[in-house]
Amino acid sequence: MLAHHPQQLAAWHRGAGISAAQFYQDVAKLAAQLPEAGEVVNLCEDRYHFAVSFAAAIVRQQVTLMPSNNTPGAVNSLLIKSRDGYCLTDQLQQGIQARQLLYTELLNARNSDSIALPEQIEADRQVAILYTSGSTGTPKPNPKSWGELKAEADSALQRFPFLSRSVSSLVATVPAQHMYGLATSIFFPWQGGIAVHTGRPLFPADIAADLALTSAPRVLITTPLHLRACLDAGISWPEISFIISATAPLSRELAAEAEQQLQTEIYEIYGSTETGSIASRRTLKDECWTLYDGIEMEQQGNQTYASGGHLPHPVVLNDNIEILTSGRFRLLGRNNDMLKIAGKRASLGDLNQKLLAIPGVIDGVFIPPENPNNEKQRLSALVVAPSLSKQEVLHQLAQSIDAAFLPRPLHFVESLPRNSTGKLPREQLINFLKAIK
Missing domain, CATH: 3.40.50.12780 (ANL, N-terminal domain)
Structure with missing residues (x-):
């Protein structure tokens, strides 16, 4: 053994x-x-x-x-x-x-x-x-x-x-x-x-x-x-x-x-x-x-x-x-992380990487709409960034992603509901988002 x-x-x-x-x-x-x-x-x-x-x-x-x-x-x-x-x-x-x-x-x-x-x-x-x-x-x-x-x-x-x-x-x-x-x-x-x-x-x-x-x-x-x-x-x-x-x-x-x-x-x-x-x-x-x-x-x-x-x-x-x-x-x-909003496409994983790359962001995640085929829905995002303001985070994101994918709303939270391996199960994430709205 x-x-x-x-x-x-x-x-x-x-x-x-x-x-x-x-x-x-x-x-x-x-x-x-x-x-x-x-x-x-x-x-x-x-x-x-x-x-x-x-x-x-x-x-x-x-x-x-x-x-x-x-x-x-x-x-x-x-x-x-x-x-x-x-x-x-x-x-x-x-x-x-x-x-x-x-x-x-x-x-x-x-x-x-x-x-x-x-x-x-x-x-x-x-x-x-x-x-x-x-x-x-x-x-x-x-x-x-x-x-x-x-x-x-x-x-x-x-x-x-x-x-x-x-x-x-x-x-x-x-x-x-x-x-x-x-x-x-x-x-x-x-x-x-x-x-x-x-x-x-x-x-x-x-x-x-x-x-x-x-x-x-x-x-x-x-x-x-x-x-x-x-x-x-x-x-x-x-x-x-x-x-x-x-x-x-x-x-x-x-x-x-x-x-x-x-x-x-x-x-x-x-x-x-x-x-x-x-x-x-x-x-x-x-x-x-x-x-x-x-x-x-x-x-x-x-x-x-x-x-x-x-x-x-x-x-x-x-x-x-x-x-x-x-x-x-x-x-x-x-396979399931390609987003289409206003006729434009982006990868959810790539958006998350750009959010996490912002200096001062400790943790964060984009949340896609529940119906990914509805191009009129907007993305939400949760971010842990105690030293930054909402305007600063959005300004930094605007330098690297299309305006169609800027999160509206952007919620500041103390921590994300990650499991013991650091993952964010979607159902738990959606419930967390609903609780803070």
Whole structure:
């Protein structure tokens, strides 16, 4: 299951190391305590608890369900269809109707036996079902096999300089209950012999402190939103070998500022819940993306398909893509983000990038009309920019976008309703907008 040797560190917890041998011991003990079931929702916030629970479920041949968010409603909607499903958590949550089992109680049970661990896991064993974020529609299930997740991690370890720089530690600001977090903070460390920090720091000072508690060379897994906050914090940072960002486009301006201030390299991952990560770029050096070895793209009509590599079958991508040569492509925006107002066209993603590029804008988003075919409707926008006025933001936008796409209205807010991975599900965004009108 792990690429680590027994005494090698597999995790960092409050500055202390946890060996691979201890990990295996905890997995064996927890697996013996799990109930007979086919499915489990892993709600553990501590990343080590999550990893042990995920591994124990695999040992017991239970499939881990990962809802688009960990709210009681989302969890209940999954488990209500399950005959014997349950939740494994490190903190009981109100509102969840299924039975909840506490990680620490199971692991420390007095009658705690252990179960023999398998020497290997079948590549085609289904170990998880992940659900889409809901930012483009109703969440849909995406089953993942052990072999698919392992092969994705192996490809990423070859693409990024994990091995060439002998990376020993990894800190992530994203939850493990998501495709990006599951791959980068669980499977990358498992397959790369890397010790992952057990926390999920959100604030810059906490991120810096957790990084400092791990051994170098270290890597940070994060999002553009967290990266922006880190740069604005004005604090000192420990050495970071490189940073990987995903969940939202990263502007060249932000990448340049981050590389200079943090004295590191910034890479982006391209992928989705359906595909996992399939391409990357170093944002400051290249606007185009390069596919992982073995991954191919082809276009049929208006749709682009990804296939090969760790993908068990071709997957339709939700993005507008220009395929180049040598496994490279240019990302032109999402298929559903082209706007037409007053006979003019613009990409919603491009508008958001221009808004976020304004000095003084901490966060912001354009909100398209609910009926995209009605050219008479205007765009709205939400912006977090405490040092700017509405007129200043509109003036800056007018320098780079057509007047037809200037937001009317433009709302100033304290923060945006982003989820734990930094995304803005459309339904939640619309409800937020209605509440402030």
